[in-house]
Amino acid sequence: MKKACIIFGDQLSESLSVLSHLDKEKDTILMCEVNEEASYVKHHKAKIAFVFSAMRHFALRLQEIGFKVIYTQIDSKENTGNFTAELKRFLATYDADALIFTEPSEYRVKKMAQSWETLFNIPVKMLEDDRFLITPAEFSHWAANKKNLLLEFFYRMMRKKFNILMKDGHPIGEQWNFDATNRQFPKGNISIPSPFNAPIDSITMEVIDSVNEKFSGHFGELSKSNFYFAVTRIDALRALDDFINNRLIQFGDYQDAMLENEPWMFHSHLSFYLNCGLLLPLECINAAEEAYHLGKAPLNCVEGFIRQILGWREYVRGIYWLYMPNYASMNYLQANRPLPDFFWGAQTPMNCLSQCIGQTQKWAYAHHIQRLMVIGNFALLCGLSVKEVNEWFLVVYADAFEWVEMPNVTGMILYADGGLLGSKPYAAGGSYINKMSNYCKNCHYKVKEKTGTTACPFNYLYWYFLMQHEDKFRTNPRMSMMYSTLSKMEPQSRLLIKANAEDFLNSLKPAKYT
Ligand code: FAD
Ligand code: DLZ
Ligand code: SF4
Structure with missing residues (x-):
């Protein structure tokens, strides 16, 4: 045959x-x-x-x-x-x-x-694609008859199933999750290692030239000087080594931190290789666990990294196959506003967005909190079109494939799946971004101002979002504190927030990019 x-x-x-x-x-x-x-x-x-x-x-x-x-x-x-x-x-x-x-x-x-x-x-x-750690059928079996599909329970099951960071049936460190110690903002100067940069050979040079010629109208920069990707298994393994030896040690501590002109931080920059197959999930997990046992990296960093791959990556794939094709058309909050022009390269005075989108344009990369709490949060609060936001995230990141992009966008950032993936929307005002970044220092807007022409738009957009979707979220126990604050707000303050938010939303220029 x-x-x-x-x-x-x-x-x-x-x-x-x-x-x-x-x-x-x-x-x-x-x-x-x-x-x-x-x-x-x-x-x-x-x-x-x-x-x-x-x-x-x-x-x-x-x-x-x-x-x-x-x-x-x-x-x-x-x-x-x-x-x-x-x-x-x-x-x-x-x-x-x-x-x-x-x-x-x-x-x-x-x-x-x-x-x-x-x-x-x-x-x-x-x-079957056995490069993933569990099959869609196994995920569906795990999900069956569960009231909600919380990541945390899936992750614990995966830790046990693959015997990762476990000792005598218990999680090492007697805790499954060290996030509480993982949300620091760097105080003073920190030294961020240079990211891994793979050598460019004649094959890559030829590809760069033909892509620039054939796809010149596409978003993003491409030249020899911004092409850092490993394109062979050998170089992808070097990229993994580089992360384990140089950045894992502070991965957890600064996982949520964002600094101006610092796109790479202590993240692994391995998603591209995992998603196209040059690296396998278990070898990345094993390399991190080994670094812990050798005393090269602390538990909070190693556990945090492992959770992303053993937990989130497998979980979002499970969600994708469990709910497709319906997942693609979900729009729980009826979000239909066109994407503003600055998503495709126009200027914006909002420094956080300008930083995150600018680096995306240059490197086809942004780290998780930039995607979630800056760009994603903005898209959620503004009610940007679920379809257009999905397309944007699929276009702009070198690691984007629909099975991983869509649950992160439709589920995690836009709550368009009505809570299948998350128990509450990741909505936040400017103070969250100010706490985790230094973007606000150089912004046209003032993060401490709640309303008015120079107030940070995230502030009034946040409250406006809560007002608009009160029917859906007021009874959510994880949002009760916010709704009780909203209830105590003076009617005049509510009116001002509404007016500011509507002015801002009306000022957004829809993108011309198609
Ligand atoms: P690290 O921070 O070093 O994390 C290690 C690895 O964990 C990543 O390489 C990735 O494989 C995995 N991982 C971490 N978080 C997630 C997650 N939420 N879902 C799935 N895997 C995860 N990731 C993609 O691979 N492709 C996408 O298209 C994609 N789109 C996203 C869209 C939005 C709106 C959000 C909020 C997140 C998205 N993510 C996506 C998840 C995450 O942001 C990226 O995996 C991560 O930023 C890649 O950079 P890194 O390799 O440095 O990750
Ligand atoms: C992302 C991508 C691109 C840009 N081009 C190709 C291609 O020309 N040939 C190919 O085999 N794969 C490509 N890919 C990756 C595919 O989109 C990916 O393999 C599919 O999403 C598989 O479902
Ligand atoms: Fe972003 Fe608001 Fe801070 Fe400006 S002030 S960087 S818009 S969070």
């Missing part, structure tokens, strides 16, 4: 399930750079270049270890522009008895793949 195989751009792992089903002598793999994937939403130029370069390097690696690979580059004359048409072209020249692949990570592509058996009249085998 001669098999045809397709490997997608986020399946760049030598341990990918499909590879162990191939006969190196008889079977052939197709990999293709296609216009549809790069522009069904107009991905950040650096993200496209990262994926294409990593794909090209992976194809070479597969050939080096004996697989037959047919590779279509984006600038090839024969390139038909989408997965189905590329497969059709491939199957027409290659007499295969079956088509085999590891399941695509996104609903959209999985649906497409499910049509191939009939379309090409060929037996199709779709294998």
Whole structure:
């Protein structure tokens, strides 16, 4: 039996399930750079270049270890522009008895793949993606009959299941979670290690040139000087080492901190590699746990990092597959306001947004609290369109794939799923941003002012948000304190907040970007 195989751009792992089903002598793999994937939403130029370069390097690696690979580059004359048409072209020249692949990570592509058996009249085998630590079926089993699907309980189950940071059935340190010690803002000067920067070879240079040429209208900067990504497994492992040896030691302490012109902080910058397959979740978790046992990093930092991967990453994937396709159209708070122009590069006097969006444009990266409490919080408070915010987050980050982006946006930041993922919206006024960052010092607005033309917009937008959605949130026990403060507010103050918020919202210029 001669098999045809397709490997997608986020399946760049030598341990990918499909590879162990191939006969190196008889079977052939197709990999293709296609216009549809790069522009069904107009991905950040650096993200496209990262994926294409990593794909090209992976194809070479597969050939080096004996697989037959047919590779279509984006600038090839024969390139038909989408997965189905590329497969059709491939199957027409290659007499295969079956088509085999590891399941695509996104609903959209999985649906497409499910049509191939009939379309090409060929037996199709779709294998489980065992690079994740639990399957959608296992997640669904865990979720069954639960009143709410809190991350914390999922995380504890995963700690036990994989025996991570456990001793005699108990969590090491007798605590599951050290977040209480993890929310510091740096006092005085701190020294932030330089981020890992992978070398650029001629393959990457060529990719940068063709992406700049072909996708010139897409958001984001792309040049040799802002391309820092590892595009091979070897360099991704170096990036992991670099994090473990240089930043893990302070990861937890400053996990929520934000400093002007410091995009990288003590975060790992590994999501790109995890999501395209150059790194595997368990090896990152094991490396962090080992650093703890060797005394190289403290428990609060190691536990905090492990929770992100063993907990959040697996959890959001579970949520995605549990609720798709309905999840994509949820809009609990009826948020439909168009995205303002500064999301796509126009200026804004709000320094926090300007910093976070500016660095996103430059690096296709922002760390979690910037995404959640600055950009996400703003999108929530302004009632920005769930569809447009999802598209923005999918476009701008090099680590964005729908299975992870959508639950974070629809669920975590916009509460558009009505609380399937979080028990309350992550809404906050300017004082939270002021506590965790130094952005407010250089802002046009005054964070301490609650209303008026120079008041921080987050302040009145926060109260306006609570007023607008009172029917939905007043009875939420986690929000009762806020609603009791709101109840005590003078009617005149409420009117002023409403007027300020509406003026601000009306002043937002919708983006022209399409
Ligand atoms: P670190 O802070 O070093 O964390 C370590 C790892 O934990 C990350 O590499 C990532 O794999 C995982 N992780 C941490 N938080 C989450 C989370 N909430 N969900 C899933 N995995 C997590 N992450 C993506 O990988 N792709 C996305 O498209 C994405 N979109 C997001 C959108 C919003 C609105 C928010 C609030 C978060 C989003 N995240 C996304 C989660 C998180 O912000 C990024 O994983 C993280 O910032 C990546 O940087 P890092 O590798 O330095 O992470
Ligand atoms: C993100 C991305 C981009 C920009 N381009 C391609 C591509 O040309 N070819 C490819 O195989 N994969 C690409 N990817 C990653 C895919 O979007 C990802 O593999 C799907 O989301 C899988 O469901
Ligand atoms: Fe952002 Fe408000 Fe601080 Fe300005 S004052 S940086 S708008 S939180």
